[in-house]
Amino acid sequence: MRISSLEEYGLRCLLALAREGCEGQLSITDIAEMEGLSVPYTSKLLSILRKSDLVSAVRGRKGGFCIKRKPDEITLLEVITALGGPLINPDHCSKFSGKLDTCVHVDSCSVHGVLDTLAGTIELFLSKTTLQDLIEQGNRQTGFTPADTLLTGGIQDSTKEINTLDYKERL
């Protein structure tokens, strides 16, 4: 289970445009230089983002890309989905690579259930985080990012509560 390269680098490019705001504009060359990527690769990433309607392109001499919506209106879920497809293979049990034609668990697949829940958890997290959140996070530079705080204290207790009280109790 990994973040793919397309997802990560695509997110970086989109963030660069998000920092410029809706009126701003950057060329592929600009972005490639800022993010330390090759021009052709950056081009490919932006092409994907454009087809997903996250950025718009202006061709020609004074051309470039700009973000299509305000950064606080674009969630990470949209971005990751655009770049990497759905988290869980939609036809989990029907497209089975084993010996049989179909997954032996089609009707009662315990794995499927938990993977769906996992995907739901991830998607929930991603849908609550916007590009604006990332930008503000980057501007802080306090040495400790909110993410660090989050992982070492605070939220962990609340989440534990969810898992023990809500989640486990339902099982």
Next chain:
Amino acid sequence: MRISSLEEYGLRCLLALAREGCEGQLSITDIAEMEGLSVPYTSKLLSILRKSDLVSAVRGRKGGFCIKRKPDEITLLEVITALGGPLINPDHCSKFSGKLDTCVHVDSCSVHGVLDTLAGTIELFLSKTTLQDLIEQGNRQTGFTPADTLLTGGIQDSTKEINTLDYKERL
């Protein structure tokens, strides 16, 4: 962002052994048949699980595999990590595939921060779910799995709370 095949099928094989309990035993052929996988592939999966110390193997005529610990003592995090490695590339910013030698964000990488948080969220979820949970889930057969319940109501509100109150407030 996807669950890899190794992770999914490996988990299925381990679950099959978990259902047999610590005293039970299954051969590769048994498991392959139960899960609809080829024998060589099943062999590879179990080999990984054995090297991760999740199952033990008995060689020879009456040989087979058995699970090494009680199913309620094995978390999904262990299993997924054993089969697919860490969720986030550990040297995210140092091993960079762009033009430059190192990632341009080494010191202030906003993407890195949020990806860490995401990984933490996923790991937390995985660490709270044991093989026993999956087995009990599979035994129910109520038509609606707990996962479904989880996704359509209950936990969603609580998680929202986390994201809005705890997480966002800290940002």
Next chain:
DNA sequence: ATAAAACTTTACATCTTTGTAATGTTTTTG
């Protein structure tokens, strides 16, 4: 108009993941 700057598209080489094949090693049973 024409050249330069910038986006677009397609093709391709490379690397990783997936799954198979084949061969070797260990233990049991007759």
Next chain:
DNA sequence: CAAAAACATTACAAAGATGTAAAGTTTTAT
């Protein structure tokens, strides 16, 4: 002790992901 059953290991073919290269199209400035 020899054959069968079962695990172990290594090598390899196929598919997918990654990143590059090259040629094409559009607009602007001169």
